[in-house]
Amino acid sequence: MTQQDRQRIAAGLTAGLSYREIARRLGRQTSTITREIARNGGPAGYRPQQAHQATVRRARRGTPAPPHPATPPIEAMEQEILEMEVRAGMPRTAARVHHDLMLSRDGRRTAAELARRLSVSPASVSVAVKYLVQAGYVRRERDPRRRRDVYVIDNDALYHSVVISRRQTLETVRVTMAVAETFGLDSPVGERLAKTAAFLEHISLDMIESADRWRGLLA
Incomplete structure (x- = not known):
């Protein structure tokens, strides 16, 4: 090579x-x-x-490189899932943290455990979990005995991420509609923005209705 x-x-x-x-x-x-x-x-x-x-x-x-066993199929699949999350827009360290929590037995890790397992700095873990908490993928719990935060991913995490995404979409709808009204709804720009806002609003409503309908699958 x-x-x-x-x-x-x-x-x-x-x-x-x-x-x-x-x-x-x-x-x-x-x-x-x-x-x-x-x-x-x-x-x-x-x-x-x-x-x-x-x-x-x-x-x-003149020493050949030590042989490396082929990547086990399950590890290859896990890596592919991780790469898919990155391609979908999730920062790589956040994707690695999310992936590690998903595969943990009880879905719980401290920041120190994540840093050690992923070989990244505590600061990188802090940025990653902040992103995941804000997006609804992970929630934060306080361990009063050890006085430190524990990051948790549970069966309802995906539902909460959909709710948060809908909230963000509706905020986009509000701002887009306000700009459309500023230009004038009869103007070409205003009409285009108003249609965009209406489209996003209907999509977000469909999304939350579907999430509510199928939430039981996560129970």
């Missing part, structure tokens, strides 16, 4: 591409990309220059 290939891998990770998509763009096997990233810091710590230098050093020593 060339240094240019490794730079393209790093660019793909930064852009939130899946391993499969990076492999497709490089004309490589997905397993090759998975091993390359895993042996050189993982998705959060991959650095193309360091990865290339490590390969050169191994070649000079």
Whole structure:
């Protein structure tokens, strides 16, 4: 693998591409990309220059790189889910925190546990959980005995995220309609904005009605 290939891998990770998509763009096997990233810091710590230098050093020593087992299917699927969340717009560290909470036995972690498990700074965890709490994906509980916060993801978390998303959409509707009225509802701009607001309002109403109807599936 060339240094240019490794730079393209790093660019793909930064852009939130899946391993499969990076492999497709490089004309490589997905397993090759998975091993390359895993042996050189993982998705959060991959650095193309360091990865290339490590390969050169191994070649000079004449020592083959230690064999790496193929990524187990369940790990590959978990990675694909993580990449899908990133592509959907979730910040990568927030996606990793959300993913780790989803896979925890009781859906609970402290900030210290998250930082240790994900090998990220406490500050990064703080930013990530703030995003997740605001979006409704996670809620915060206080542990009075240990005097620290515990972050929890439960069966109702997805419903709350839909409610919060609807609230944000309705705020967008309100602002858009106000701007439309400023331009004048009979003007081309005002008419366009009014139609946009009406569309978003109806979509948000359908969304919350559907969420209420199927909430029992999360119980």
